[in-house]
Amino acid sequence: MERRPRDPEVRRHLFQDDGRLPNNPKLPLLVYLGALSVYDDLSSECEAWSGENGWGGAWRGRVFAYHLYHSTAHEVLGIVRVTARPAFDGESVVALELEIGDVAVIAAGMGQCNPGAGGGFLVVGAYPRGQSWELRTGEPGERPEVLENMRRVTRPGVDPVFGNEGPLAAYWVG
Secondary structure, eight states, X not given: OOOSOSSOEEEEEOOOOOSSSOOOSSSOEEEXXXXXXXXXXXXXXXXXXXXXXXXXXXXXXXXXXXXXXXXXOXXXXXXXESOBOOEESGGGOEEOOBXXXXXXXXXXXXXXXXXXXXXXXXXXXXXXXXOXXXXXXXXXXXXHHHHHHHHHOOOXXXXXXXXXXXXXXXXXXX
């Protein structure tokens, strides 16, 4: 049974460096609206598609309520339980309503937080195979290192949800 649409609606959001969080001025946040069919074991399905498409280190949990980012890895989040309004872009706080079945592909350096998620909110996250994440919060002393880290992070070879046929390559070029 096909659980993913062939052509999801993809929304792009490009954020500039705000002086605290580098965001990623070259690669946009991608939101795949309704990319996953909602059914009983969506968490397991998210873990399966990310692994099949070369994204590993899958985890289940929540997005923290404080601003953070990863400078050494890109990240994918599949929303599996409870609609939420996570914020991206650091201080300017661009909040997006994400529903069950939506997927966010987050570029290295892009700020994220979820200040209002209730206890039932759950995402499945993963990272491109070969990339190791770390947690950064925009402290002044970390900036030179994270900018160098981000420069070295390679673009994933395949889309985390749709594999070789996915929209990631079209939006993360250059």
